[in-house]
Amino acid sequence: MKQELNLVVSPEEAANPEKIKAIVARQLSEKISNIHFIKILKRSIDARSRNIKVNLKIEVYINETIPEPVSYKINYPNVSSKIPVIVIGAGPAGLFAALELIEKGMKPIVLERGKNVKERRRDLATINKEGIVNPHSNYCFGEGGAGTYSDGKLYTRSTKRGDITKVLETFVAHGAEETILIEAHPHIGTNKLPKIIEAMRQTIIDNGGEVLFNTHVIDLIVKNNSIKGVVCKQSETDASLEFIADSVILATGHSARDIFELLHSKNILIEGKTFAMGVRVEHPQALIDSLQYHCSLNEVEHKRDYLPASSYSLVHQALGRGVYSFCMCPGGIIAPCATAPGEVVTNGWSPSKRNNPFANSGIVVTIEPEDYKQFASHGPLAGLRYQQALEKMAYLAGRQAYIAGKQAYSAGGNGQTAPAQRLQDFVNNKLSPFLPDVSYQPGIKSAPLHELLPTEIGKRLQIGFVEFGKKMRGYLSNDAVIVGVESRTSSPIRIPRDKETMEHPQIKGLYPCGEGAGYAGGIVSAAIDGQKCANAIAGKN
Numbered sequence: 001m002k003q004e005l006n007l008v009v010s011p012e013e014a015a016n017p018e019k020i021k022a023i024v025a026r027q028l029s030e031k032i033s034n035i036h037f038i039k040i041l042k043r044s045i046d047a048r049s050r051n052i053k054v055n056l057k058i059e060v061y062i063n064e065t066i067p068e069p070v071s072y073k074i075n076y077p078n079v080s081s082k083i084p085v086i087v088i089g090a091g092p093a094g095l096f097a098a099l100e101l102i103e104k105g106m107k108p109i110v111l112e113r114g115k116n117v118k119e120r121r122r123d124l125a126t127i128n129k130e131g132i133v134n135p136h137s138n139y140c141f142g143e144g145g146a147g148t149y150s151d152g153k154l155y156t157r158s159t160k161r162g163d164i165t166k167v168l169e170t171f172v173a174h175g176a177e178e179t180i181l182i183e184a185h186p187h188i189g190t191n192k193l194p195k196i197i198e199a200m201r202q203t204i205i206d207n208g209g210e211v212l213f214n215t216h217v218i219d220l221i222v223k224n225n226s227i228k229g230v231v232c233k234q235s236e237t238d239a240s241l242e243f244i245a246d247s248v249i250l251a252t253g254h255s256a257r258d259i260f261e262l263l264h265s266k267n268i269l270i271e272g273k274t275f276a277m278g279v280r281v282e283h284p285q286a287l288i289d290s291l292q293y294h295c296s297l298n299e300v301e302h303k304r305d306y307l308p309a310s311s312y313s314l315v316h317q318a319l320g321r322g323v324y325s326f327c328m329c330p331g332g333i334i335a336p337c338a339t340a341p342g343e344v345v346t347n348g349w350s351p352s353k354r355n356n357p358f359a360n361s362g363i364v365v366t367i368e369p370e371d372y373k374q375f376a377s378h379g380p381l382a383g384l385r386y387q388q389a390l391e392k393m394a395y396l397a398g399r400q401a402y403i404a405g406k407q408a409y410s411a412g413g414n415g416q417t418a419p420a421q422r423l424q425d426f427v428n429n430k431l432s433p434f435l436p437d438v439s440y441q442p443g444i445k446s447a448p449l450h451e452l453l454p455t456e457i458g459k460r461l462q463i464g465f466v467e468f469g470k471k472m473r474g475y476l477s478n479d480a481v482i483v484g485v486e487s488r489t490s491s492p493i494r495i496p497r498d499k500e501t502m503e504h505p506q507i508k509g510l511y512p513c514g515e516g517a518g519y520a521g522g523i524v525s526a527a528i529d530g531q532k533c534a535n536a537i538a539g540k541n
Contacts, residue, residue, distance in 0.1 A: 001064060003028070004041070007056040011306035014043070014054035024060055037061040044184035045307065050294040052307070072173040074099075079107040080208030083541055085534075086111065086230055086248045088217050088259075091145020092523045093251035093514025095197070097530030098204050098211075099170065104538035108209040109243055111232060113216040113256075114142030116201075117194040124149065127336050128441040131415025136216060136235050139337040139347065140255040140488070143213065144197040147523040149335065149349050152188030153327070154180055154524050162528035170527075174199035185311070189352025215241065217259070220248070220266065220510070227509035247537045251513040251530060254491035255339045257384060259516070263495065264381060269506055272380045273494040273518055276326065277390060278364035278461055279449065279482040280334050280346040281423060282438050285309055287479060288330070288359040291472045309354040312361070316467040321366045321456075323464030326489050328361035330354045334440040334483055336416040343391035344398050344418050346440070346486050358439045362486040363468075365460045383492030390454070394419055394485045397447040402431055419447030423480035426450050427462050438481050449484050494518030502536035511536065 005024065013019045017038070025032045042057040061067065076099075083106050087094045090112035098108035113136050114120060120142035123134045140146045154168060168180050171188065175196045180186035188196065201211050219231035221242070229244035252259045263270050289300045292310035309330035316323050327347065331354030337347040348360040372386035397419035418440060422432040429450045438444055450458055461482075469476025495512035497504055497519075504510040511533040513519065520526035 001062045003060045003062065005058050005060055007058060008046075008053050009056065011045075011052055011054055011303075014056065015306045020056075020058075024058070028060070028062070030062055034063050035060060036064055037066045039067070040182050042184070043182050047292055047294070047307075047310070052293060072169045074103065074170070074173055076102045076203065076207040077105055078208045079105060082107045082208070084109055084243075084245045085537055086243050086245045087251060088230065088248065089145065089251035089253055089256070089514070089516070090114075090143050090201075090211065090213075091251060091253050091514065091526065092147050093253075093520065093526040093530035093533075094145070094249065095200050095204075095530070096167065096170070096527035097249050097251060097513065097534045098209055099200065100531040100534035101537070102204065102207050102209055104534060106534075106538060106541065108204060109245065110204065110209065110211040111215045111217060111230070111243065112143055112211065112213050113235070114138075114213065116213050117143040117148060117197050127338070127416060129414075131336075131417065131442055133338050133341050133415070135340050136214070138339055139335055140253060140339050143201065144193060145253050145526075146255070146337070146347070146488075147526070148193050148197055149190050152190060152193045152352075153522065154186040154188065155184075156522055156524040162532060164524055164528070166531075167524050167527045171196060174203065187350070187352075189354075190349040191351040217252075217262075219262065220268075220507075222266070222507060225507055227507055247509045247511065247540075249511045249513050249530070249533050249537070250495065250517060251526075251533075253514065253516045255488055256516055257339075257388075260381065260384060260493050264379070268504065268510075269496055270380045271494045271496060272369060272383045272492060275367050275383060275387075275492040276324075276364035276489045277367055277387065277457060277485065277487045278323075278362060279453075279484045280348060280360055280486045281363050281465075281480055281482045282334060282358050282360040282440075283475070283477070283480045285331050285357055285359040287474065287477065288312065291474050309359065311359075312472065314363075314464075314468045314471060316464045318365075318460040318463035318467075321368070321460055323363065323365050323460050326362035326364050326486070328359070330359050331356045332358065332360050332439070334358075334360050334438065336418070336440070336442050337488060338391070338395075338416065341415070342395055343388065344394035344416060344485065345391055345488055346418060346483050347488065356439060360439065362489060363461060363464065363482075364486055364489050365457045365464075367456075367492075371454070371456045380493065387487050387492055390485050391487055393452055397449075397452055397484070398445050400447070401445065402447055414442055416442035418442065418444050418483045419449055419452065420444035420481050420483045421447060421449045422478040423465060423482055424476060424478040426482055427465050427476065435481060436479065438483065440483055444481070444483055447484075449482060453484070490521060491516050491518050501540075502533050
């Protein structure tokens with residue numbers, strides 16, 4: 001007999017399979033020996049009170065043969081001689097679009113401006129250690145996209161957008177642990193994602209698709225308002241290449257500013273949209289654990305025997321705008337995510353074990369067109385110009401020293417040194433004379449971010465942090481540091497498309513896709529959007 005059961009147990013019980021079996025036996029009035037197998041279907045933690053509980057949905061096999069392990073392998077057809085579809089970008093939207101195209105019997109040709117995931121690591125090391133940014137290979141560009149080096153969070157609220165289970169099972173089929181199928185907030189971990197991304201690439205190639213790196217799209221071939229292909233430049237050889245196809249999926253991510261510029265220059269419609277900007281805040285992970293698990297700092301180590309590094313999600317309305325946490329990374333590291341020289345951009349990531357001593361999160365403010373009226377002459381690119389201006393500010397502030405809130409003298413920096421301030425000092429409009437250690441490897445420099453950030457961001461952040469301190473007593477602490485700026489939470493541009501055909505309204509065969517086009521906000525939603533675009537193309541052919 002097979003039976004589903006919901007359990008509410010302590011963290012200690014949840015970590016012990018024998019205790020779970022004993023609890024199940026009591027609830028079902030069965031002998032323990034009759035319970036042959038317990039499969040966990042869903043798991044979540046309820047830490048709203050000191051009496052922390054783990055919610056489990058399980059499948060119990062009573063006097064029944066233990067089931068065979070589930071295989072998530074997909075048998076793809078060979079598409080080497082099938083209709084080609086160009087996929088621009090090898091992030092989650094592009095990779096999942098390519099896999100879906102193969103499943104539907106079409107040949108993807110994936111063009112990625114950056115390097116493969118292994119070679120990309122050298123450029124990340126150069127950013128961290130020397131502050132030198134390769135504009136084609138960095139934390140945002142390269143195989144796997146920005147998500148590869150941003151924790152691998154797979155939680156999404158986009159439950160109505162598509163088949164989340166299929167996305168997760170595809171990750172498992174390529175090497176992810178099956179736990180991502182049961183956790184309420186699944187993540188893979190930056191340290192494990194590269195091999196999974198490599199496996200996806202191999203699947204594409206083994207089944208007749210193509211994947212080209214260091215291949216940067218510089219033009220679209222358009223005839224009679226229909227796409228006919230793309231023109232590329234290879235960054236290593238400077239050679240020009242043309243790829244011909246009647247369908248192009250544009251999955252370039254939120255940081256491919258040159259693509260937005262290209263579309264605008266060709267009078268292909270793009271639109272400005274609401275986005276978000278702010279800072280990244282970092283606390284000691286032990287402090288966040290003590291706040292979330294309702295215990296003293298001395299008790300945290302014991303709690304972590306049974307519970308993961310804790311996270312948080314915070315939101316507040318300040319002066320009519322949302323202030324909220326974004327991409328919270330327990331046990332994580334703040335990363336330098338600039339895509340061009342002369343800018344500083346922060347983001348965060350975590351390894352699979354989430355065992356680093358710090359917790360970081362973006363804290364951002366919703367940005368509306370009225371906030372960047374000074375850039376209105378740039379038309380739909382106005383928000384992008386505002387974004388660039390703040391990133392340049394952070395770059396310059398990271399290379400200066402400040403005394404009593406005034407710029408004193410040039411203090412160098414490695415090119416990615418970031419401006420920073422203790423959290424309470426920021427709220428109280430005080431320059432921090434000293435800064436604690438942080439995870440941001442290029443280094444930080446004390447700066448008056450309360451003065452440097454535009455009022456529409458800085459003032460709302462101050463209000464938000466005060467309110468967050470009321471919700472999580474101890475959060476508003478000078479043990480915490482804010483590092484600027486967090487500016488790539490989402491694209492400031494939307495590339496419009498028809499809701500039914502998924503094509504651009506002006507250019508037939510052009511399929512704007514994923515975060516860069518304004519239709520996703522994370523790995524899973526981007527992957528789903530890639531699948532949707534692939535299915536739209538398959539429906540035409």
